[in-house]
Amino acid sequence: MAEATSNPAATGAPTGASAATSGPARRITARHAVAAAVLIGLGLVPVLASLLNQPFYVTLFTRILVFAIAATGLNLILGYGALVSFGHAMYIGLGAYAVGLLGHHGITSGWAHVGAALVAGTVVALAVGAICLRTSGMAFIMITLAFAQMLFFLAVSLKEYGGDDGLPVASRSDFGLFSLADNVALYYAAYAVLLAVLFLFWRLIHARFGMVLRGCKVNERRMAALGFPTLRYKLAAYVISALVCVLAGVLMANLTKFVAPSYMAWSVSGELIVMIVLGGMGTLVGPVVGATALLVLEEVLSSLKFGIDAVDKLVNQHWLALIGLFVVAVVLVLKQGLYGRLVARDERAAHEAKPGQGGAGKAEGAK
Amino acid sequence: MTLGLLLTQLLNGIQLGVLLFLLASGLTLVFGIMSFVNLAHGSLYMMGAYFAAAAFNAFDNSFLAAALVAIPGALLLGLLIERLLLTSLYRRDHLDQVLATFGLILFFNEVVRAIWGPASVYMNVPQALSGTVDLFGLAYPSYRFAIIAVGLAVGAGLYLVIHRTRVGMLIRAGAANAEMVSALGVNIKGLNSIVFALGAGLAGLAGLMAGPIVSVQSGMGEPILILTLVVIVTGGIGSIRGAFYGALIVGIVDTVGRVFLPALLREFLERSVAQAAGPAIASMLIYLLMAAVLALKPAGLFPVKHG
Amino acid sequence: MNRLAGLEVQGLVKRFGGLLATDHVDLALAPGEIHAVIGPNGAGKTTLINQLSGDLLADEGRIVFDGRDVTREPPWRRALAGIGRSYQITSVFPEFSVLQNVVLAVQSHAGHSFRFWRSVMDEPALVQPARAALEQVGMSALAARPVAALSHGQRRQLEIAMTLATGAKLLLLDEPMAGMSHVESEGVVALLRGLKGRYTVLLVEHDMDAVFSLADRITVLVYGRPIACGTPDEIRASAEVREAYLGDQTEAY
Numbered sequence: 001m002a003e004a005t006s007n008p009a010a011t012g013a014p015t016g017a018s019a020a021t022s023g024p025a026r027r028i029t030a031r032h033a034v035a036a037a038v039l040i041g042l043g044l045v046p047v048l049a050s051l052l053n054q055p056f057y058v059t060l061f062t063r064i065l066v067f068a069i070a071a072t073g074l075n076l077i078l079g080y081g082a083l084v085s086f087g088h089a090m091y092i093g094l095g096a097y098a099v100g101l102l103g104h105h106g107i108t109s110g111w112a113h114v115g116a117a118l119v120a121g122t123v124v125a126l127a128v129g130a131i132c133l134r135t136s137g138m139a140f141i142m143i144t145l146a147f148a149q150m151l152f153f154l155a156v157s158l159k160e161y162g163g164d165d166g167l168p169v170a171s172r173s174d175f176g177l178f179s180l181a182d183n184v185a186l187y188y189a190a191y192a193v194l195l196a197v198l199f200l201f202w203r204l205i206h207a208r209f210g211m212v213l214r215g216c217k218v219n220e221r222r223m224a225a226l227g228f229p230t231l232r233y234k235l236a237a238y239v240i241s242a243l244v245c246v247l248a249g250v251l252m253a254n255l256t257k258f259v260a261p262s263y264m265a266w267s268v269s270g271e272l273i274v275m276i277v278l279g280g281m282g283t284l285v286g287p288v289v290g291a292t293a294l295l296v297l298e299e300v301l302s303s304l305k306f307g308i309d310a311v312d313k314l315v316n317q318h319w320l321a322l323i324g325l326f327v328v329a330v331v332l333v334l335k336q337g338l339y340g341r342l343v344a345r346d347e348r349a350a351h352e353a354k355p356g357q358g359g360a361g362k363a364e365g366a367k
Numbered sequence: 368m369t370l371g372l373l374l375t376q377l378l379n380g381i382q383l384g385v386l387l388f389l390l391a392s393g394l395t396l397v398f399g400i401m402s403f404v405n406l407a408h409g410s411l412y413m414m415g416a417y418f419a420a421a422a423f424n425a426f427d428n429s430f431l432a433a434a435l436v437a438i439p440g441a442l443l444l445g446l447l448i449e450r451l452l453l454t455s456l457y458r459r460d461h462l463d464q465v466l467a468t469f470g471l472i473l474f475f476n477e478v479v480r481a482i483w484g485p486a487s488v489y490m491n492v493p494q495a496l497s498g499t500v501d502l503f504g505l506a507y508p509s510y511r512f513a514i515i516a517v518g519l520a521v522g523a524g525l526y527l528v529i530h531r532t533r534v535g536m537l538i539r540a541g542a543a544n545a546e547m548v549s550a551l552g553v554n555i556k557g558l559n560s561i562v563f564a565l566g567a568g569l570a571g572l573a574g575l576m577a578g579p580i581v582s583v584q585s586g587m588g589e590p591i592l593i594l595t596l597v598v599i600v601t602g603g604i605g606s607i608r609g610a611f612y613g614a615l616i617v618g619i620v621d622t623v624g625r626v627f628l629p630a631l632l633r634e635f636l637e638r639s640v641a642q643a644a645g646p647a648i649a650s651m652l653i654y655l656l657m658a659a660v661l662a663l664k665p666a667g668l669f670p671v672k673h674g
Numbered sequence: 675m676n677r678l679a680g681l682e683v684q685g686l687v688k689r690f691g692g693l694l695a696t697d698h699v700d701l702a703l704a705p706g707e708i709h710a711v712i713g714p715n716g717a718g719k720t721t722l723i724n725q726l727s728g729d730l731l732a733d734e735g736r737i738v739f740d741g742r743d744v745t746r747e748p749p750w751r752r753a754l755a756g757i758g759r760s761y762q763i764t765s766v767f768p769e770f771s772v773l774q775n776v777v778l779a780v781q782s783h784a785g786h787s788f789r790f791w792r793s794v795m796d797e798p799a800l801v802q803p804a805r806a807a808l809e810q811v812g813m814s815a816l817a818a819r820p821v822a823a824l825s826h827g828q829r830r831q832l833e834i835a836m837t838l839a840t841g842a843k844l845l846l847l848d849e850p851m852a853g854m855s856h857v858e859s860e861g862v863v864a865l866l867r868g869l870k871g872r873y874t875v876l877l878v879e880h881d882m883d884a885v886f887s888l889a890d891r892i893t894v895l896v897y898g899r900p901i902a903c904g905t906p907d908e909i910r911a912s913a914e915v916r917e918a919y920l921g922d923q924t925e926a927y
Binding site: 084086131134135137138142143145146147149150153156158159160266267270273277317320321323324325326327330331332335 | 404452455466471474476477480481596599
Binding site for chain 1: 788
């Protein structure tokens with residue numbers, strides 16, 4: 001992989017043909033700059049927050065990191081695999097409740113939290129995935145949504161664990177060598193998880209597994225005709241993406257020191273999808289950009305002051321309506337995503353740069 | 368567990384089923400013919416309920432006024448959304464449709480909150496139907512009985528329209544093979560609008576009838592939407608018959624299950640386990656049912672045979 | 675990989691509602707044979723290929739490939755057994771480069787794909803055979819090209835290269851020359867002639883020049899049922915065929 005950037009995890013993996021052969025190192029383009037800026041910027045947030053004496057920013061951006069991780073996880077099957085799961089928030093809830101339930105019974109070991117969460121997540125994802133993947137298209141979307149609701153109602157009905165009101169988490173996960181009790185420690189733990197997931201996905205996308213997934217997105221019938229038993233790879237990808245969301249849930253519970261069924265609300269699943277599309281589906285860094293952009297936008301709208309009292313009140317209290325319209329606008333106008341557009345632009349340039357060698361083919365736009 | 372209680376819950380289940388059918392029939396046609404994932408259907412139901420409640424309260428508890436505002440109101444709103452926004456999405460993939468209609472849900476949930484506030488709006492049961500009817504010695508609320516009656520009447524009417532009129536034939540053909548219908552020169556855009564408007568009107572009717580018996584508040588559409596999706600997936604996408612039987616099954620299983628399952632479990636399991644597990648399983652019952660149906664028949668109970 | 679395999683189809687039937695799309699079709703392909711299936715539009719040729727590849731399941735009948743009954747097996751199992759197919763509507767992967775497409779084809783038969791770390795382009799076991807397959811169809815120079823930039827004819831060739839790269843022993847080719855210019859068709863004919871004796875091929879085609887110059891035997895399908903089967907000369911001479919099918923053609927063969 002001839003990617004000319006300083007931070008190997010900072011590159012958005014191209015979905016197109018530019019990785020076909022190892023040729024001369026490509027120029028650093030706007031897309032690399034943006035990816036690096038976002039990732040390095042996120043790493044510096046606690047530093048800036050302490051300089052500005054605004055610890056709130058650490059909390060806000062931890063939340064952004066949590067959603068960035070979850071969105072990245074979902075992107076594996078949604079962006080690279082075209083499996084539109086409208087129920088992935090349930091895995092965030094699963095991870096959070098693992099922390100909550102264990103904490104409620106006095107277990108504060110981070111290793112226990114993560115271990116239990118991953119085991120539970122694997123079991124549930126295998127079961128749910130096996131059923132959902134029997135369908136495709138609209139039915140798949142609806143069934144994943146239905147299963148998420150099922151888990152949501154299950155959580156609501158657990159009266160001893162807070163039910164609808166939720167359950168406080170007494171203390172944050174303790175990993176022995178370090179604990180997540182300190183806000184900055186939690187921030188960097190989340191940051192590390194994000195970078196690790198991005199890096200592992202970057203390898204995965206170009207390896208055999210990733211190629212099968214991406215092939216299925218384009219033409220699953222062809223993949224089967226070539227000889228791939230596609231179901232097992234889709235199921236594996238579903239489970240992997242679910243486990244990433246589970247990790248996000250563990251971090252979320254630590255951040256808020258609270259777990260509630262609302263973490264699994266269907267609207268959270270919807271927001272994850274918005275983040276992915278807003279940032280750029282099927283790109284590595286897109287979900288991170290999308291999560292940051294959406295959550296920052298929400299934060300800004302809820303505290304924006306125009307000076308006119310009535311307008312301020314309307315915007316600050318009902319900014320969700322504006323987000324709703326924003327989502328519609330994104331679908332109609334910004335389909336490739338903020339970061340995705342840069343990736344597409346690079347790929348178009350790469351295609352046009354290939355020397356013409358016989359053949360009548362004119363370089364067509366990649367997207 | 369008395370017979371009277373069982374019968375009451377059974378009727379309640381049918382009443383829920385009938386409401387679900389009104390919503391599911393419109394939604395399944397939109398899915399089946401236009402292959403369009405419309406998550407905002409729940410919002411149309413919610414708007415119907417809000418229009419009904421507002422008109423009811425404004426016109427001195429007149430149910431007629433509520434009906435005259437809610438049903439056409441929801442229908443027009445549906446048409447407006449369709450013309451302005453959704454036609455550009457018909458050709459796009461399901462993800463785009465899911466996202467755009469999701470955005471609409473957020474928008475409408477917030478709009479009703481802005482106009483009517485976050486608290487529930489109350490709509491009383493209309494005076495004429497505030498008593499009870501005598502069914503097999505059981506006193507059952509007249510209003511709920513009326514819902515069942517109206518729902519079955521609408522169901523019969525839909526059946527007649529779908530199976531006995533030209534428009535209905537086109538709709539059935541469209542559900543079996545939309546491209547063929549379009550290729551035959553039928554004005555598919557007009558047909559799409561009719562189907563969408565029909566669904567919107569039915570959603571408005573459901574909202575009107577649900578007004579007095581549910582909490583009319585922001586976000587009321589989504590739990591019902593998801594139940595409706597379960598109905599459609601269980602019954603078979605694009606199938607009105609599937610929507611009908613699926614709705615009744617889901618309505619009855621959910622209602623009766625919630626009431627009787629915890630009690631049933633207490634007979635067999637240790638008290639504390641039953642106490643915890645009962646409500647939990649009851650609330651998951653219809654999803655387990657859906658999963659079971661899909662495991663055996665992935666296309667639903669009454670799938671539409673495609674050309 | 676060099677062992678040849680035969681195909682036997684017995685009494686294949688497929689119904690769509692009231693329509694009998696495949697009407698008791700019998701076929702026997704000897705190993706190494708190029709067998710063409712021709713017939714007017716609507717004769718059920720693609721439906722037949724779909725049943726052989728597994729995209730459709732037959733209602734009645736048997737399909738025996740290389741001595742193994744594959745009648746009820748899903749497409750991927752048949753592919754792993756050695757049946758490869760190309761589609762009437764070109765099915766390659768436009769997002770990837772030409773080489774990546776063929777690598778994917780090689781990958782399908784190179785063990786499982788639960789590998790998460792090493793890039794496929796860094797696996798010589800995948801890339802070498804892929805390059806060899808491209809060489810075989812004469813597309814080596816286009817290896818790094820994005821598929822989106824290929825002409826229609828080149829994409830068809832790529833599809834054949836991918837089918838070859840899977841190591842398939844039976845090639846089901848569904849109108850490989852559709853939409854090609856005369857020059858491009860000649861290229862494909864030469865390519866297919868080169869496969870003679872080394873692969874078993876079932877070829878569905880409308881291009882009669884190609885069919886008559888390539889095929890060892892021809893089956894004529896009309897309304898889902900075979901009305902004649904024989905060498906090109908026998909088919910040319912057959913009165914029934916002429917009446918049912920070739921009679922519609924403006925040129926005489």
